[in-house]
Amino acid sequence: MSQYRVSGRGRVDTSRPVTFTFDGKRFTGAQGDTVASALLANGVHLMGRSFKYHRPRGAVAAGSEEPNALIGTRRGPGRFEPNTRATVQEIWNGLETNSQNKYPSLKFDVGAVNDAAYMLFSAGFYYKTFMWPKNFWHKVYEPFIRAAAGLGVSPTEEDPDHYASRYLHCDVLIVGAGPTGIAAARAAAVDGLKVVLVDENAEAGGTLLSEPQAQIDGRPAWDWLAAELEALKAAGVKIMTRTTAIGYYHQNMIGMVEKLTDHLPELPEDTPRERMWRVRAKQVVLAQGALEKPLVFHGNDRPGVMLAGSAQTYLNRYGVLVGKRPVIVTSHDSAWFAAFDLQDAGAQVQAIVDLREGVHEALLSEARARGITVKLSHTATATSGRLRVSSLRVNPVSGGSVGAGEEIRCDAVLMSGGWTPSLHLFSHTKGSLAWDDDRTTFLPKDTPEDCLIAGASRGLWGVEAVLKDGAEKGREVAELLGKTPAQVAYSVAGDRTGTGISMKELPTDRSPGKAKAFVDYQNDVTAKDLRLAVREGMRSIEHVKRYTTNGMATDQGKMSNINGLNIAADALGKKQPQVGLTTFRPPYTPTSFGAFAGYHRGDHFEVTRKTQIDAWAEENGAVFEPVSQWRRAWYFPKAGEDMDAAVARECAATRKSVGIFDASTLGKIEVVGPDAVEFMNRMYTNPWTKLGVGKCRYGLLLGDDGYIRDDGVIGRLGQDKFHVTTTTGGAARVMNMMEDYLQTEWPDLNVWLTSTTEQWSTVALNGPNAAKLLAPLVEGVELTEETFPHMSCVECTVAGMPARLFRVSFTGEIGFEVNVPAPMGRQLWETLWEAGQQYGITAYGTETMHVLRAEKGYIIVGQDTDGTVTPYDAGMGWAVGKKKPDFVGMRGLARPDLRAKNRKQLVGLLTEDQSKLEEGAQIVFDPKQPVPMTMVGHVTSSYDTGTTGRPIALALVEGGHEKLGETVYIPMPDRTIAAKITSTIFVDPENARLKI
């Protein structure tokens, strides 16, 4: 058995040894050990280096509040997790663990030079140390901070594990399966109520696991616990261990993370590593217990200095003596019991040092009976020992003055500064807190949620008191849910009740300016830092916190908040409630990104919408680009072609003969009803009344502010039926906007709106041969200039399929858009592809579509407009109905600012040196003006050689419409480019090519 393992103690199974490694060295623990308990059983206290000063650190606690003992854990490739608390990680055969923040080794660390240079790292050191000289920031300070900052090392490989998410609905959720929670569950589990009891630990029991001496209802605590858990299961209570309630959200929704595999030597097939539970509970009982506070004195962070209650837990739960010659220093009775337990287990307690003048006679006589030296009215002023504490310096305190010090040799210092109720989840509910002067801590007051708080988390102490309180709260929630639960009473023998006082930093005879008395271990914040922050003008506790980083580490100040508050309040000369407490925020303990992401990773992160023709594009070598949630064919490179070459070929083929394009992603909305035309008149800028059936019109949609929101071609298929198309990305937004106006402003209009985007596959044919290709396949209409002119639409048959055929053009060529029922899309495409072979039909993607439309000056909403562009700015005043009484945006367009001269207007740009501009590049009128220059616009669209033989660009330029022919300048990092303002139409301004 390991050197510090005590036989007959603890709940671990020493007959089942477990081997793991720490920093490459093999250690053996017992089944049921955590990494921390197993290392302590082997006499190892040094488990890490601190964040800022790289001071040697050991475990100070035994649970999830542990600030120091952070390790990296590894299980083969990809399964690496930094910053795991050694006090929580259970061991299994083969587990690899490593200490952090050390170089080259844990025992000899060069970063510890920071400790000697601690003057540089005082409160607010970021703002002071790194201020000067200015040009050192990029080269020296920032790399230094980046290298030094953060805990542990991020994993670099992809996480091979998967993470699950579930919902859970229950009547009562009880957080914390200690005596309080168990009693609450027992009382609430009546009459079919669905009760869930959760605990972050590997097993239920809470403080009872550390207090086996108690006798409940005449039975030893652990026997009672086992029987009670069986009884709860029999009553239908769902008990979830290794499950942390991380956050309390609105209306009794609690987020819980269940760890499923981190404790297992073999990973079961198909089991998620963690599962996020989203629980909606009708009633919640919080029974999170209390956390022990450290004492604040010089050297209180040396390995071997730990919380007395945690030492008691290591002994009683894990059968581990954290030291053979411990000394106790305390301001609370509870540490005396820890001393007695350790002494009874074979340790030689060197002394009990208590800050108080007097303690209960019963404690004194118990100490006497064990022969333990007691020093009342004593303070601790220092520790020594390099990598492990070897002595504690204690001094008598009398009338406020500190007497001469005395060294007590020891191998562990067990401290207790009293207990802090765990109010994290209660605070998440926006629950209010009330300061309790007797206990020198905050207690819970009111909460807006359906939530009760019970036991030690509301300041009660002792097993009997919390059992009683838990049972009462359990009954109360059952009654609130309409049940009549029975009365339950518990009798407890061997209970350990006690009181104590709360301290700020301990009195000392040393210079306080040199004391390294840690308040926040994880962020290396000392009492001195807090006082400095107050001296430097921080008044609010929130400022003190941010200036010093007290309580901002991954432990969220579980151990440091109240000590920090006591010291800050003292420095400010105020009472604690006037200084206030910083806000607790979820998650309660560090939570993996995997748990939050759940199933939403990789392909499941977001849906990828694909058209019916997508598979054809993939088979034919398309390169894709995402457009909102759609995956669209970007271009179709042939062997050896890059993007520019492919796009140039696609453009030329379309202008010369015919191109085929998948336009299925266009948003489509069917507007139907007796008032459809009136609705269209009110929504869109254009007039619709006179648009004949079988005709289309380009429609422009504004917001009521007058700015362009969307556009698209709209066909009138009947007196009361419009086929509206929208931009690919805008479909849902337009539909929402239409519904909004229809439902809430014009409910009198008799109109139905239906999203039909996914009901139609849309294939566009463009080019001089488009009509020739399509005509033989169309039944019901002749594709001539006379019978089916540009901007016509008809319901007909195409290649035997029912179709809505539009003659429209987004390229400047003769163009058709054939809509067929969505599942027929690929069949249509392949039929057209086949029929088009004689014309050398060319498939083109979105890039060619962009180039061809830009050559014609057709805008893309969201690219050439940005939410501050009016139809007039875009040169599309022609689309605005002048005689309509109203439309959305009409009044907005009349606002003075929207009619002002010199607004940014859409123009074409041709560079003098024939170079391609960068989209987004800023434009100036005078390139010689001093920096910062006055920017007068930006490039919105820019393309390399399409069919014009030179690069073209569109841009928004102040007063651009009045400046045709003038030169503007585009300053780039390496040079300034001159460009001439032109019309936005670069090809066929007479629209001659649109005619068949």
Add this chain to the structure above:
Amino acid sequence: MLLIHCPYCNETLPELEFTYAGQAHVVRPEQPSGQSDEQWEEFLFIRANVRGPHYERWRHFHGCGRFFNAVRDTVSDKFLTTYEADAPRPDLSSLTERQK
């Protein structure tokens, strides 16, 4: 996550099904063209920034699709009531009374 009662479906459902749609009871004028710049500015831009009960619109987007109105306390984030889009503004004092 909030639970929201859709007055059309008459069901209380998770927030995920709903989208927020701005302040309620902002009525678009019958004749926008007749509005002065000041009146139009008021309609277009000026919104309450209430600490406490706030009249606002929601849409049961992933449900019935209807827009409806609600009174939500911006401090507690609690819904005091929800009601159909054309219903009159509910009386605040009776709502806050009911909450107590």
